[in-house]
Structures are given as structure tokens and as C-alpha cells.
Amino acid sequence: MDEAVKEALERDRTIDIITTGRKTGQPRRKEIWFHNLDGRLFITGTPGRRDWYANLLANPEFTFHLKQSVRADLPARAKPILDQASRRDIMAAINQKLGRSGELDAWVEGSPLVEVELQI
Numbered sequence: 001m002d003e004a005v006k007e008a009l010e011r012d013r014t015i016d017i018i019t020t021g022r023k024t025g026q027p028r029r030k031e032i033w034f035h036n037l038d039g040r041l042f043i044t045g046t047p048g049r050r051d052w053y054a055n056l057l058a059n060p061e062f063t064f065h066l067k068q069s070v071r072a073d074l075p076a077r078a079k080p081i082l083d084q085a086s087r088r089d090i091m092a093a094i095n096q097k098l099g100r101s102g103e104l105d106a107w108v109e110g111s112p113l114v115e116v117e118l119q120i
Contacts, residue, residue: 001120004070010036016065017043017076022058034064035094040115042090043078047110056080056114064116078114087113 013033021028030052035042041064045053056062056078064076081087091107 002070002072005066005072005074008066008068008070008072009041012066012068012070014068016067017052018063018065019052019055020059020062022055028052028055034116035097037090037093037097041118042081042094042113042115044091044094044107044111044113047106050112053112053114061119064118075119077117077119079117081113081115084108 013035014031015034016029016031019028019030020026028051032043032045032052035044057080060078062076062078064074066072066074081090088104088108090113091111092104095101095104095107
């Protein structure tokens with residue numbers, strides 16, 4: 001993996017993802033944050049239904065676009081995190097990293113959460 005890409009995966013936060021629409025089959029682009037926890041990449045969002053998450057459940061292959069410190073289009077696969085204990089551990093780490101407190105239960109119960117497996 002290119003050194004600039006490695007550094008971006010460690011430092012950056014804002015990316016675009018391109019998913020495949022679950023109903024239309026058309027590409028859907030979305031700006032979103034990702035989180036790097038000890039080398040593992042995650043995408044989540046605030047509690048509630050999210051089209052990007054439904055699209056990834058239907059078709060887990062997507063494009064992970066780095067766009068801050070470096071520009072790179074990385075093929076990826078989403079792995080939904082459904083186990084409640086795992087969700088709690090991951091969400092707690094993300095919330096701590098973001099300086100959030102008191103929201104953990106709502107995030108664990110209602111937020112989309114996928115681990116990103118880069119296909120490079």
C-alpha cells in the first residue's frame with residue numbers, strides 16, 4: 001500500500017463512499033466520516049435509518065474515496081457489526097475518540113456500523 005494512503009487512513013476522517021443502490025442498482029455517492037481504531041476501519045452514523053447502510057447490507061462492495069490529505073479510490077467491502085458486545089466496544093472507542101459522552105446506549109442500539117475491509 002502506498003505510504004501516503006497509509007498515512008491518510010491513520011489521520012484523515014472525511015471520505016466519500018460509492019455504494020450500489022439496493023433498489024435501483026445505480027451508484028450512490030455519500031460524504032461520510034470513517035474511524036481508524038488500531039488499524040481497523042469503521043463507518044458509522046448517528047442513530048436512525050441510513051440509505052448508505054441499507055445499500056451496503058444489500059451489496060457490501062463499495063468504493064472508499066480518500067479525499068483529504070491524498071486522493072485515492074480504494075475498492076472495499078463492508079462487514080456489518082451486529083453483535084451487541086462488539087458494537088458497544090467499537091462505539092465506545094469511537095465516542096471516546098470524538099469526545100462524546102452520555103450517548104453510547106443510543107448509538108449502540110440505533111446506529112449503522114460497518115467494518116471496512118479494503119480490497120487492495
